[in-house]
Amino acid sequence: MIISCANEKGGTGKTSTTALLSWELATLGKKVLMVDCDPQANLTDLMLKTQARKNTNVTVDPSLFALLINKRSLKDGIINIKQNLDLLPAAADMNMFSRWLDKQPITESEKVGYLKDSLVSVTTSYDFIFLDVSPTMSLTNDNVFMACDWLIIMLQTQQRALLGAKSFLNYLQTNLIDEFNAKVDVVGILPVLTKGQSIIDNAILNNASNDFGAENLFNNYITAMERVKRYDMTGITEDSKSVWDKATHSAYTAVAKELLSRLGV
Template identity: 50%
Template sequence: MTATVLSFANFKGGVGKTSTTALVAWNLAQSGHKVCVIDFDPQANLTALMIKTYASLHNDMPATIKASLMTAITEDKPLKDITISISDNLDLVPNAVDFSIYGNFLTTKYPTEKDQVSSFRPYVDALRDSYEFIFVDVPPTLQPTNDAAFYACDQLIVVLQTQERALSGAEQFVKYMQSVMIDRYNAPLDILGILPVLTERRAPVDEAVLQAAIDEFGTENIFENHVLIQSRVKRFDMTGITDNAKDMWDKKAHNAYKAVAEEMIARLEAN
């Protein structure tokens, strides 16, 4: 078992990257795949969501966080030493606000840009034999620290909320990955596709931006399965992920992300 390392990414915030990461990972785990999610954001939203999910599955018992990602890196500990088992087949590498010093740490410890960018990959590579999929959740900013996360990935999925500014951000993101990560740093990564996140089904603006994305990137590069923003997904941020088969709203939410997970696997197998 050698994991594929992926990240759902875009420079624009508020497009649903963290929710998509969490729910695709959850549905892969529920289908029997061994999955790890790495929180690479000092805001630690993925960590908060997963810890709430753990509590909901364990009679409100809090998870024990041994150390944060920043602690593991500064002390050169394997990430497996701080990993938390959230549910069957789903593990978390947690983060915390101390990760805000990561940029200064990189420039102090590593003399060259290439050393800084490539420094996180060995930590991730050490996890590959334990999982089928590893997801790295990054903040929505253009900064060198994110480059280290992207360099550790095999595949990126660009999350595109169907708004004009998000389309512009997706275009800039793809160009940056090509010109900086691949051409300058020789990063061993590829873009698996563009995942549309619709604010409103069949709304004129959504359809117009989606068509513009197809024109820009090509039909074959757009995920056939789209994610519609749902109130239940927003609720998960407060309650943790719930997965009640008798609850139609839980079922509807998970069906959408399960379809994305299945298409992701199909695209990986087709590569």
């Protein structure tokens, strides 16, 4: 099952949610692969810092881009992060993927489906594959969404994020589903509260409920947590003596369990 956390607006928590949902699903016993499709490689950076905490220094070689353009099996680039959790890393060269694809003598349909075809080599080895993306609309991101079975729409409780979610869903329908018959669907809208149920938070949630349907919003929310920001510097920690680690993992575990329930698995 291939999933991406998505929104047209940046800064909505896509990468953090991808990392921590993957982490909690792996802890729950699911076999998970994270694929970093973002040229900024923030997911890769986070996971390599996590690895470094175990005194394990790993280099990105080969990168996802190198594997794709050389038509190698994606298995060749996989890095193990912890039990049940693997990473397929990106590097800055992923910036060239769209340009490279555009030059290939293949049809438009083959161009947007290139990543999907490449993922065939790893799909049977995992319960979940999470694809991390940049917030821009591009041929690279079209490849990601064409490959997905499901999307989690990230809704930071800001007006621009709500507008970004609407714009993204319209883009998805008109440019990928209608034109290329993409099979992707939305499993739910995941709110990311900026202030913890402030007046603005609640107003945005109410608008989202009206726009998308209350049943399509996750019951479990993510709140802005300093510990998640800290992970960007230190890597993911899971200290049983830390109340902040416990609270953070507990929040994402609740979302992971709701995701499993929504998917019926």
